[in-house]
Amino acid sequence: MALFSSLSERLNHIFSKLTKRGKLTELEIKTAMREVRVALLEADVNIFVAKKFIADVSAKAVGQEILQSLNPAQQVIKIVNEELIALMGSSNAKLEVADKPPTVILMCGLQGAGKTTLCGKLALLLKKQNKKPLLVAGDIYRPAAIHQLQVVGGKAGVEVFEKGTQSPVKTAKQAVEYARSMGYDTVIVDTAGRLHIDEALMQELENIQKEVQPDEILLTVDAMTGQDAVNVAETFNKRLSVTGVILTKLDGDTRGGACLSIKAVTGKPIKFIGVGEKLTDLEPFYPDRMASRILGMGDVLSLIEKAQEAVTEEQAKKMEKKLREASFTLEDYLEQFESLKKMGGIAQVMSMMPGMGKLKIKESDFDERRVERIKAIILSMTKKEREKPEIINSSRKKRIAAGSGTNVQDVNQLLKQFEQTKVMMKQIRSGKRLPFMR
Amino acid sequence: MGFFGKIIGALKKTRDNISSKLAALFSRGIGDDFYDELEEILISADISVTTAEEIVGQIREEARREKLKDKEYVVNLLKDVIEDILNEAEVPDIQYPAVFMLVGVNGVGKTTTIGKLANYFVKEKKSVTLAAADTFRAAAADQLTVWADRAKVRIVKHEEGSDPSAVVFDAVSSAKAKNTDVVIVDTAGRLHVKANLMAELQKMDRVVAREYPEAHFYKLLVLDATTGQNALSQAKIFDETVDLDGIVLTKLDGTAKGGFVVSLCGELHIPVLFVGTGEKMDDLQPFDAEEFTEGIV
Numbered sequence: 001m002a003l004f005s006s007l008s009e010r011l012n013h014i015f016s017k018l019t020k021r022g023k024l025t026e027l028e029i030k031t032a033m034r035e036v037r038v039a040l041l042e043a044d045v046n047i048f049v050a051k052k053f054i055a056d057v058s059a060k061a062v063g064q065e066i067l068q069s070l071n072p073a074q075q076v077i078k079i080v081n082e083e084l085i086a087l088m089g090s091s092n093a094k095l096e097v098a099d100k101p102p103t104v105i106l107m108c109g110l111q112g113a114g115k116t117t118l119c120g121k122l123a124l125l126l127k128k129q130n131k132k133p134l135l136v137a138g139d140i141y142r143p144a145a146i147h148q149l150q151v152v153g154g155k156a157g158v159e160v161f162e163k164g165t166q167s168p169v170k171t172a173k174q175a176v177e178y179a180r181s182m183g184y185d186t187v188i189v190d191t192a193g194r195l196h197i198d199e200a201l202m203q204e205l206e207n208i209q210k211e212v213q214p215d216e217i218l219l220t221v222d223a224m225t226g227q228d229a230v231n232v233a234e235t236f237n238k239r240l241s242v243t244g245v246i247l248t249k250l251d252g253d254t255r256g257g258a259c260l261s262i263k264a265v266t267g268k269p270i271k272f273i274g275v276g277e278k279l280t281d282l283e284p285f286y287p288d289r290m291a292s293r294i295l296g297m298g299d300v301l302s303l304i305e306k307a308q309e310a311v312t313e314e315q316a317k318k319m320e321k322k323l324r325e326a327s328f329t330l331e332d333y334l335e336q337f338e339s340l341k342k343m344g345g346i347a348q349v350m351s352m353m354p355g356m357g358k359l360k361i362k363e364s365d366f367d368e369r370r371v372e373r374i375k376a377i378i379l380s381m382t383k384k385e386r387e388k389p390e391i392i393n394s395s396r397k398k399r400i401a402a403g404s405g406t407n408v409q410d411v412n413q414l415l416k417q418f419e420q421t422k423v424m425m426k427q428i429r430s431g432k433r434l435p436f437m438r
Numbered sequence: 439m440g441f442f443g444k445i446i447g448a449l450k451k452t453r454d455n456i457s458s459k460l461a462a463l464f465s466r467g468i469g470d471d472f473y474d475e476l477e478e479i480l481i482s483a484d485i486s487v488t489t490a491e492e493i494v495g496q497i498r499e500e501a502r503r504e505k506l507k508d509k510e511y512v513v514n515l516l517k518d519v520i521e522d523i524l525n526e527a528e529v530p531d532i533q534y535p536a537v538f539m540l541v542g543v544n545g546v547g548k549t550t551t552i553g554k555l556a557n558y559f560v561k562e563k564k565s566v567t568l569a570a571a572d573t574f575r576a577a578a579a580d581q582l583t584v585w586a587d588r589a590k591v592r593i594v595k596h597e598e599g600s601d602p603s604a605v606v607f608d609a610v611s612s613a614k615a616k617n618t619d620v621v622i623v624d625t626a627g628r629l630h631v632k633a634n635l636m637a638e639l640q641k642m643d644r645v646v647a648r649e650y651p652e653a654h655f656y657k658l659l660v661l662d663a664t665t666g667q668n669a670l671s672q673a674k675i676f677d678e679t680v681d682l683d684g685i686v687l688t689k690l691d692g693t694a695k696g697g698f699v700v701s702l703c704g705e706l707h708i709p710v711l712f713v714g715t716g717e718k719m720d721d722l723q724p725f726d727a728e729e730f731t732e733g734i735v
Contacts, residue, residue: 038487044666047482111689111717112545112662116576141717143584144577151576151598195692222545226484226666228694249544252629254668277544277574 026062029076033058036080043255043294046230049264057083077295084291088263088270095126095271096215096243101185102134104176104212108205108240109220110232111193114248114274116145118220119190120152121274121282126186127158134184136175137162138208139192149190156279159184168192169207176212189214196235209240216243218271221262223247229258230265237266248274251281257294330386333418334378376404377414389415461509473498476516483697483734484666489704493519517731523700524727527709530683533654534564537610537621537646540686541639541676542660544627547688549578551660551714552624553585554722555686558712560589564619569609570595571602571642574626582624588719592618602626602638603645610650621653630675643680656683658711663689663696673702687725688714695734 033054040050061079097103105122107115119135126133135153137160139145146162153160161175172189179187189208194201209217219242221229236242245262250273259270270285378386380403385392392400397411404411473494480490496519497512538555540548549572556566568586570593572578579595586593594609606623613621625642628635646655657680661669676682687696690713699710710725 041481041487042667044668047478110664110692112547114545142581144580147580148575148577155576195689197693222662222664224543224662224665224668226664226669226694226698227482228484228664228692229666231693232664249629251631252543252668253631253671254666258666 029058029062032076033061039295040257040260043257043296044224044226044229044261045257045294046227046261046264049230049261052264053083053087053260081291081295084260084294085287088260088287088290098215102176102179103186103216104214105186105188105216105218106172106191106205106208106212106214106240107189107218107220108191108236108242109193110195110222111142113193113220113222115139115193115220116148116152116190117277117279118246118248118274118282119149119188120156120158120279122188122272123153123158124156124279125282126188127156131186132184133158133186133188134175134179134182135160136172136187136189138168138172138189140165140168140171141192145190145192152279168204169211172208173211187212196232196239202235202239205240218242219245219262219266219268221245221247221258223250223256223258223273224252224254225258227261229261233262234265237268242266242268244269244271246270246272246274247285251275255294255296256290259290260294328422330378330381330389330418333421334375373404373406373410374414377401377406377411380404389418476512480697480734483695484669485697485734486667486670486701489523489701492704493523493700513735517728517735520700520731520734521727523704524710524730525703527703527707529709529711529725530656532656534619535613535617535621535650535653536619537613537623537650537653537655539606539623539625539642539646539655539657539680540660541625541657541680541682542627543629543672544575546627546660546662546665547714548572548627548660549581549585549624550717551686551688551712551722552582552622553589554714554719555622555712556585556589556591557719558722559620559622560591565616566591566620566622567609567613567616567618568593569605569621569623571605571609572624572626573598573600573602573605578624578626585719603641606642606645607649610646610653613653614650621650630672630679636675636679639680656711657681658684658686659708660686660688661696661699663687664692664694665696665698667698669698670701670705673706673708677706677708682708684709684711686710686712686714690733691715691721696730697734699730700734 036057037050037054040053041047045053057080060083061076095103095105107119109115116139123133123135135149135156135158137146137149139149146164150160150162161171161178163171163174168189168191175189176187178184189212191205191208192201194205196202208214217240219233219236221233225232233245245266245268247256247259247270250256262268263270270287270290273283273285275281275283377400380400381392385396385400392411392415394408397408401408401411476497477490477494480493481487485493493516497515500515540552540555542548552568556568559566566589568582568591570579570582572582573596576598579598583593583595592612594605594612596605596608602625609621609623612618623642623646625639626635628639630636643657646653659673659676659682661672665672673682673685685699685702685708687699687710690696702708703710710730712722713725713730715721715723
């Protein structure tokens with residue numbers, strides 16, 4: 001995939017480094033934060049935004065929270081994640097509605113951000129909400145842009161208002177009047193893509209704004225945008241005071257760090273995200289999911305959803321407590337295997353976990369018979385042995401092997417696996433609501 | 439809103455060019471901070487962290503050998519290092535008859551670039567045929583037709599939604615029959631992570647290779663200068679899919695620097711052939727490593 005090593009791998013690396021040391025010094029946090037900084041930069045978060053973010057989070061982490069915590073590594077990532085979510089704001093996919101219809105929505109952005117397609121998506125969304133939208137062709141510069149909007153409008157079943165290549169300011173004004181007289185309740189004005197430094201075209205947008213007084217001015221930004229996202233967003237916001245942002249092309253493999261940059265400089269909510277070329281591919285923005293994406297934390301959320309079906313809240317809470325108190329026992333280990341079985345196999349679950357890619361877990365490693373064997377071994381242990389596996393010496397191992405119909409090697413393997421799992425679980429517990437750890 | 443205020447202040451700083459930033463750096467002497475800030479300057483031009491670290495590493499090395507005397511010295515050193523990396527990827531000589539296939543993700547400016555390329559070859563006194571093989575995006579063929587008219591070149595197109603490989607087949611057959619020097623194939627924008635769309639691209643690739651083996655076939659990836667580190671992922675996957683011959687870097691007339699091409703040249707050895715600097719037909723130039731470096735530093 002990307003040329004740089006994946007962020008989740010990097011972070012897991014930090015996890016393991018931090019976990020091994022127990023207590024942390026300020027210097028160690030600083031080292032870890034350097035890695036987080038690289039991670040953010042590789043996700044295209046603007047360098048100044050990243051620096052400021054790191055400074056803020058370090059200040060929170062270095063103080064009491066980290067040093068007093070029993071699981072400092074998780075705590076660091078928890079703070080990083082929470083701060084990211086907080087910065088990106090709450091989920092807010094609502095569009096402003098004018099007191100007196102029609103509501104006017106003005107779209108703006110650079111060339112190729114995906115405005116025209118987005119116009120169609122928004123129109124369809126509004127139509128589904130029983131609104132009566134009108135699309136307005138305000139891009140008179142790009143060849144065939146009007147036709148493109150007509151095709152998109154046709155697919156969405158929404159009328160397109162166009163007046164050829166006359167001034168888009170005039171067209172927008174006429175469109176609003178038309179909408180008022182024809183009973184359309186929402187007017188979506190498509191505009192030509194323009195560079196934020198193109199004085200004439202920025203002036204044109206300001207003129208449209210003055211003329212039609214939009215209720216929403218939505219800045220469309222390509223999620224793959226790099227460091228320059230801040231310049232673009234800041235300039236558009238300054239000239240037009242945008243009301244919201246829509247990120248497009250999030251169906252690619254971009255980490256979407258531009259999202260954080262834009263939010264940081266404009267302070268405006270991200271209202272929707274575009275996730276495909278179909279007109280229905282428009283979704284509300286979830287800051288927590290975006291945070292995981294920027295940090296490369298894997299699809300933790302869908303994992304949680306799956307886990308919640310299989311593990312009761314009660315069980316999960318118990319498990320987390322055990323983990324935190326480092327009292328995770330072989331009995332819990334067994335319980336987990338059974339939960340995993342309910343969740344559709346361990347390979348599937350692992351593939352959704354961040355940083356698990358390199359563990360290369362094959363489905364066959366976890367076949368039914370093996371789970372049965374593990375079960376047999378654990379059940380052949382005494383209660384004390386299950387709680388404190390370190391007391392299992394070679395004579396105990398022989399007894400367990402005989403009791404479970406396996407051999408000492410199998411017992412050793414299980415104990416080793418259990419130890420690894422304990423380490424791994426410490427590493428991946430990000431502080432979010434991870435399953436069977438909380 | 440302390441967070442936002444500080445960021446905007448910091449951004450104003452980036453807009454000053456590197457040279458003036460370096461002057462400020464020098465006044466504080468050369469230490470770790472100096473190198474850190476040098477690295478930040480490169481990163482804010484979208485040069486990847488890894489590449490920025492390498493470049494700064496080279497300059498550190500140089501500093502150990504020879505005292506970094508003054509600002510000009512460091513600026514020139516920086517330019518040299520970047521230019522050397524850019525030159526690691528060799529630019530091919532274009533031979534005729536030629537087929538160019540332009541590929542890339544959505545919205546990078548493929549169709550506009552083709553219009554400009556057509557004009558470029560017309561000016562070189564070559565005959566040109568365009569193939570409107572973006573049969574997916576609404577009105578893409580119409581858009582390309584406008585460009586064909588502007589550049590006064592032929593265009594082969596089918597209906598929207600038809601098989602793009604069939605368009606390529608027709609364009610190539612027609613070019614062969616008419617002894618056309620240059621065929622330029624427009625393709626639909628596609629995200630590199632969509633396997634089925636990448637397979638479609640491979641099919642078009644095969645059609646050209648099979649039907650027109652005597653032509654020199656250049657597959658160019660169009661990259662938007664505004665893009666960040668994802669450009670590396672795009673280049674890598676498109677290269678794996680169709681074996682790229684070069685890059686066209688578009689939208690360099692904005693404030694983005696397109697620094698990711700430094701990593702592309704250095705790591706993937708894919709050369710930049712052209713740069714796009716506007717929406718007019720003449721806004722396309724062959725890539726000049728020196729000029730590009732000036733833009734960054």
